[in-house]
Amino acid sequence: MTVAKENAALAALEFVEDGMVLGLGSGSTAEIFLEKLGDKVAGGLKVSGVPTSQRTADCAREAGIPLLDLDRVERIDLTIDGADEVDQAFHLIKGGGACLLREKIIAHASKRMLVIVDDRKMVETLGEFALPVEVDPFCLGLTAQHVYDALLQSGCKDGQTTLRQSKDGSGPLITDGGHYILDCRCREIPDPIATARALADIPGVMESGLFIDLADVIIIGEVDHAKVLEIKRDT
């Protein structure tokens, strides 16, 4: 599906204008976009980036994209990011790469969010992809129980949580912000707005991977082209 991701990334470049401050998403699709953006920067495009993860910062530097000092970001014109699932209302599941908290901070601060995916990510109902929830490690068992209850009470078909482990087998995965990730098997999230609210009400939850009303444009890459879907939001 690399070709589909590339087509989505290339179509996203059309939205980038000289002088923009760009939120730079994380994940394999976002990294393809960084490579393409790097080529444009080498060709004279002037932009600056705000990375959503340490890995994205490294990739952006490698691609030659100038990054802003994170303590001095005053505006973000456009964020380009991937997603794990996208529904018809442009609600998203994100966090497959454990970057959801910083991705949400940047998406929320952006004038527009553009999501690049391949067509396998488009779904009728969110929830087949296990929902990542970023939590503080303190009293993890209590928070996990509250997450489980909130998922069931907000109508999810299931709520079983699994603590994500690091790939090197050294223990629980630690996010860039120093938190854990609970992957929640929901199977179906019939009311993503209610579920996002219920999770946000739990004190140990830093953020959930449900991105509600944040995406303005979805670019769906296919093998030979990319489809652009836009939603108009009140500003």
Ligand SMILES: O=C[C@H](O)[C@H](O)[C@H](O)COP(=O)(O)O
């Ligand atoms: O935490 C990671 C992010 O939310 C990614 O944007 C998401 O998991 C999609 O990644 P990929 O493009 O690799 O499928």
